[in-house]
Amino acid sequence: MSQMPLNYSAKDLKELQALTKDLLPLNLRHFWTDLIVTAIVAWSFLYISFLSPNGGLTQILSLIVATLGFYRGANFVHDISHSHGELDAFKMAYNLLFGFFLRVPAYMGDSHRDHHSAAKFGTKLDPEYESWGHRHEWNVSRPLLASLISPFLLMFRMVFITCAYLVRGVGLQQKVFVHLSSIVMNFSYSRSNFTEEQLNDMMESDVFCLLYTLTCFSVWASFHFSFVGFLGYYSIFVLSNGLFSFRALGNHRYLSKFEKKGAGAQFFDSVSIVDDHSLISKLVTPLWAPLHSNFHSIHHLLPHMPYHAMPEVHRRLITHPTWSQIYGTTTEKSLYSSLNKLYQRAKENRILAKNPASLDTLAYEVRETPN
Secondary structure, eight states, X not given: OEEEOOOOOHHHHHHHHHHHGGGOSOOHHHHHHHHHHHXXXXXXXXXXXXXXXXXXXXXXXXXXXXXXXXXXXXXXXXXXXXXXXXXXXXXXXXXXXXXXXXXXXXXXXXXXXXXXXXXXXXXXXXXXXXXXXXXOGGGGGHHHHHHHHHHHHHHIXXXXXXXXXXXXXXXXXXXXXXXXXXXXSOXXXXXXXXXXXXXXXXXXXXHHHHHHHHHHHHHHHXXXXXXXXXXXXXXXXHHHHHHHHHHHHHTBOOOOSSOOOOHHHHHHHBOEEOOSSOHHHHHHHHHHSGGGTTBXXXXXXXXTSOGGGHHHHHHHHHTSXXXXXXXXXXXXXXXXXXXXXXXXXXXXXHHHHHOGGGOSSOSEEEOOOOO
């Protein structure tokens, strides 16, 4: 049985912040280079797939590379949500290169900040949290199944819903912004405290998404409504959303039952997927966890740390006399290991709920941590 976590004090946290302070500045050159190279790869291989013989190996491989490129590009919305004006121009470029095409404009990531709120994390006010660890184990597959219909949901949202509020006016637009304009796992989540500037940003972005969609439809029509063309376009959304769901499920232990846990619990509920010894892992991890998103517990510990600094933070943590032990309780060797433990934990919780005497303890005990 694995018992976790160790506690850490405010003094420990201040020591860690001092240890990593030099890594905090954003390297804008790194951001821009990464974005541009990713865009070139994604769009080039999408173009190659359209020119390749239908159903051929070249087309299939091109679509796989394009999908991974667009998936990586979509992940920039996360770092944009944590910026404070440093990435305004970068945000515009992200929208033009990825956000409008994928119908995930940058404003949809703004709600991510609620996921880091000590008052909201793990509650029904958290957009990216579900109590998977306390529900039937097969519920874990729901986000993956939802990815199959995600292209149609995004199409409906960015075409029909956008047209509807453009006709009906600001009243409907406000409701759409509150209920249908966030990246969520918790579908009961709703935004609050929005400004007129945010509504204007949303409307402008939605109009561009609409124009992108109409353009893509025109391009598809120019290929005589090729089914293979549609399948390729559809696969980009399905695989991207599927990869995101796998990663999101593996990035947390989902121990909360929607109760408020406090700031410390964010870190101990989070998971970093770390395997420093496997060559395969080093090659595959950047594909399913782009922008070092596998270091998720570090992100909840130091939410403003830029993605390009994560590997160095990891190296400093594992060599630190105190934090090496604390951080170690939040790591897993593989995504499969994290997902399997989540499944088993949900299964054991269900059995225990039905028959408390059937298990001596759960497989994962968690001590409450101070706020």
